[in-house]
Amino acid sequence: MVSSSQNNFDLNVVPNLQPELRYSSFLSQKGPLMTNGSVMLDDDIAASVAKGIITPLDEKLLANRTNDEVINESMALSIQCASSVSNMARRLQVRGNEVQRAKDSSFDFATKE
Structure with missing residues (x-):
């Protein structure tokens, strides 16, 4: 596979x-x-x-920050988003592996009969 x-x-x-x-x-x-x-x-x-x-609340929160703070906040948001996507990808991969094992075991069961 x-x-x-x-x-x-x-x-x-x-x-x-x-x-x-x-x-x-x-x-x-x-x-x-x-x-x-x-x-x-x-x-x-x-x-x-x-x-x-970025939501309107985010805009209000970022409005009072310096450029350096905004850059740091943006980097933190990017890392947070990348982490969420990575976690979702891992969960999907695990689920895909489970489905593949279930398909393989049902195929093995069907060929033994």
């Missing part, structure tokens, strides 16, 4: 589809976020999406 970490994905290969409006609330310098936009390939889109996760 090949794990997803062994797969190499070319982010430049995308299906040839007509772009659709994805989230009108995420506006970049290029306009609203479209389905053919990528946060991994376009810094403007990444900044727009990142800005979209």
Whole structure:
């Protein structure tokens, strides 16, 4: 079985589809976020999406901080988000392994009969 970490994905290969409006609330310098936009390939889109996760309360909390404090808070938020994504990926991998073992054991059981 090949794990997803062994797969190499070319982010430049995308299906040839007509772009659709994805989230009108995420506006970049290029306009609203479209389905053919990528946060991994376009810094403007990444900044727009990142800005979209800040709530009005966060804006109030960050308003009274110095630039250094805001940078530190942003780095902490980034680390927190990366940790959450990593934890979710681990849980999904464990669940995927459980499902695969269940499928394998049911296949073994079916072939023994």
